[in-house]
Amino acid sequence: MAEAMGFGHSVKRKEDARFLRGRGNYIEDIKFPGMLWLDIVRSPFAHAKIKSINKEKALATPGVAAVITGADLVPYKLAWMPTLMSDQQMVLPVDTVMYYAQEVAAVVATSRYAAADGVAAVEVDYEPMTPVLDPHKALESTSPVIRADKQSNRIWHWEVGNRAAVDDELANADVVVAEDIYIPRIHVASIETCGCVAKWDPVEGHLTLYMTTQAPHAIRTVVALVTGHLGLMEHKIRVISPDIGGGFGGKVPVYPGYVLATAASVLTGAPVKWIEDRTENLQADSFARDYHIHGELAATKDGKITAMKMGVVADHGAFDAAANPSKFPAGLFSIATGSYDFQKAFAEVDGVYTNKPPGGIAYRCSFRVTEAVHAIERMVDVLAQKLEMDPADLREKNFIKPEQFPYKSATGWEYDSGNYKGALDKAKAMIGYDALRQEQKEKRAKGELMGIGISTFTEIVGAGPSHTFDILGIKMFDSAEIRIHPTGKVIARLGTKSQGQGHETTYAQIIAEELGIPEDDVAVEEGDTDTAPYGLGTYASRSTPTSGAATAVACRKIKDKARKIAAYLLEAREDDLEWEKGKFFVKGAPDRAKTIQEIAFAAYTNHPQGMEAGLEAVDYYDPPNLTFPFGAYICVVDIDRGTGQVKIRRFVAVDDCGTIINPQIVDGQIAGGLTMGMAPALLEEIVYDENGVNLTGSFSDYLLPTAVETPKWEMDKTVTPSPHHPFGAKGVGESATVGAPPAIANAVVDALSHLGVTNIDIPITPPKVWAILKEKGVAL
Amino acid sequence: MIPAQFQYAAPASIPDALALLQSNPDAKILSGGQSLIPLMKFRLAQPAMIVDLNNIGGLDYLRDEGGWLKIGALTRESQLEDSALVREKYPLLYDTTLSVADPIVRNRATLAGNLAHADPANDHPATMLAYRAQVVATGAKGNRTIPIDDFFQGLFATSLASDEILTEVQIPAPKPRSGGAYMKMERKVGDFATAGVAVQLTLDAAGKVEYIGIGMTNVGLQALRAKRSEDALLGELPTAHFIERAGLFAQQDCDPNADLRGSVEYKRNLVRVLTMRALEKAVARAKGNG
């Protein structure tokens, strides 16, 4: 029999077996007889009136079954749908298109090829309108209001902290620094795009929706709420999230394509498949970031930071379709105090409508924490430069100290645990920080440009707790349902949904740790709303903090019952039994023992009279707090003065995610996260031209790094468990994406700081760097 | 992204292919297809007919013959990459091939197609200018040889007639004391050049430049020859002074557009820097140190 491994073991992934053989079951792999394909006509304009849509030629195209327009959806009240942020969004426009590549009509046909031909044959007559693209201008009183159903382009204003106290400090402090920092619009670009297969059963009135979603249960509820008026009830809706080819936040929202495929299935009575192209994915699906930040810090002459202020203009596109908890329109941006002990802090964000695609999702991060971390980690460096202090020393001076935890921040968060200096010391030692500073000094004397950048970030992941966090009113708990079969094998079902994180293995390891049942004996299932317990899904690094915790708690419930059964079998008192991984034994008589497998068998064959048969438990875990993973990253760059090319010479990442379940999976998450942090720092950006046309709508211009551009990451850990999590884990899937960009940006700015450069907005591209070199007179 | 419908023919011989081209003026020739097929998927190209050369045998050769390196119409980039002859004797071609697209695309893409497509962003045109290569066009009336300087005729345009096929590329074998290098700035693997510079040169016994060719990638409507840069070096010792002059001329003589890859000023400067670096590397190689 296989052994139970549990925590700290690099158990090889259970899910690999199918992926290695090409037997994964992704959305595009799902087929049904008689299935139709849906393809979408998209707008070539960022803002335009639709004068007419002529379907005739499309309907005459061989294989085309139907063409759906906004007007067709109006009678069903489906031309608009609600967003997660209590706004509404067009499924298809009735008269006005609001952004480039917006869905304008849908074509349903017998094949993917026929559907594409049908799309090419739909004739739309547009009257172009001037688009509003600059969010700052959109806020001016002279700007046209782009939404006919709104009074203003300002979606909301949100603020937290003590503005008066902060302003007072900024006015009176020894030293004040201010900087404008733009974090551009980017796209998660998982290698699998989005799609669905909608299968309507007209006889049963039942909808099965196979869908690339990170949150199947929430989707089912949303579908029920949106279509309830049409008679589609939640018990008649089954959402199945199959294997997901990467999510990173991009598969949280509901896109019009899903709704259109569903409507088309109801209309035609056939299963309908919609799989978006990469081009559609990049041009129309939810973006991330797009934060225009103004940061200010006040400090004493010797480097004690006394106040922080952050102001943000957030470009949300044409609809507020961000994916944030309801009470947090700017996500968790208020974590912008970072790893530092600031007595006074204030942050404010204005959400703005523009003629761009909607979004504002995370890009492998927890609700705007990357924006917050980039802002504060850049600002700390700006201050260090002004004070002529080493940025490592300035950070150390302002860190929240280990003994201050749990630490209440000036913006209201309670940090669970941390040892920021411990992580920074380790990173400095790994990279040889002092020697690098010496080398930099020597290089500068020779005119060579080398920089060292630090990021000592704190994340905020694992939402709930439910008293604070909900999505459309649904509380942000999560769940596990564990059933032990008579032979001691297990099925575990969870409310989360893996997109590559390795849940099938990690959850099995939690069960192995808690119950001593080998990982091989555990089947893990997620993603089917008919079988899995209700949960909010996987994003914002919440799976281990929530469903992982639920798994442990459910195991402990099972263990409580197992103890009773063992006592019965061993004819001992319950409190005379001791637990050792995988068995109960009688204190002082270790050979009088019952294994969990024997107990499981007894639970169905020989359980005490009066006790319910079976051995299973469900737990809906409502975390008492968020978890706060952290890390210290140090990056060394060299700059080519001829081309402006930045080369990452070394990158050391010390992460702390609390208790580590599977070290290999954790390292895999960090290496992937570092790469997705490096990418927007150096390569990725969504760019629009002056007409609002997306210039980066394919992988030819939206630049995902290959193995060649990706540095060899050097990784290590410290372990500071979360005190409130059942086994001390914090969540790790996104830390590196959050922490890496400022380390790289700080390194580049550091290389140029002696020339008076204080900030360079990401992505830091060769032409951008070269223009600075030229301006400063050091370009070759 | 789904191509529009088209008629497809895969003739087994050049004469059959020529006959198809003559009777179907809207036909497009398909060799590696790594540029054409993506264009068709976006429906930016919608040829009525595709004449696929891939079934014609004997076109995938690489021959050292009569003072020329002869490369067939279906010789894949990866064949050039794997050839010891190319690596040792044609370092400029080797550099260039390695910078084309990515390794998988190179298994399919052809040098001939790279030239015939005449995309100014393609890498081989500048290299062929540097080599002063020539191409063989085969038509109904037989073969004609086109010097590379007469081949490119602007954006996506060549001097090939619509019923001609580029059947062979001929690169003159470098003399002793020759060296070459291709310097390409790209944003990532698989990207087109922000700018690229190809240099091929030969030094005489005294170390003076007796042959020089310099081509520039993606800084004009077609690959450009850096004529004044060549003239600046010809007959001179390739000292820092002359290399710098050559770089400055290239900077002035290129004609880039501003786009996502950079401003005009940036690209011009890049051309200067890359020209100098390619020259230094080519000289080092000519001297046997590269």
Added chain:
Amino acid sequence: MNVTININGKEYSDDVEPRLLLAHFIRENANLTGTHVGCDTTSCGACTVLVDDVPMKSCTMFAVQANGKTITTVEGLAQNGKLVPIQEGFHEKHGLQCGFCTPGMMLTSVAFLKKNPHPSEQEIRWAISGNLCRCTGYVNIVEAVKYAAEKMAEAQNG
């Protein structure tokens, strides 16, 4: 047009439009869904298959061009149920997360290791630069390829 393509040792014949992409023939006509499509621009390499043992992006070839050719997809890697070294390597070294790019990565690597059985880290990175991965940061993919190289060398040395 009628085409017959040998995929993983089995012949698949069908009457197809000339414009049918090879990737779609493999996925739809042959029903081998391990070959994935991740972009429109021949950039991502998720669709990589071996055509007569050479890695090609099957989204940038027409099915009619593969008529009479022999193709290996991810489903054809394991022999008699036993994983080949590259598959073992991806498993042991955690070279995959979501698994979407994995088939293309493995097929590219198989052909690469035939050409270059003892590659350096840098050579591996260049060899897989036509395949995009969004999850792993490539670190463990490189390790997986190294693992396979060692395994194959061991097998050869007996």
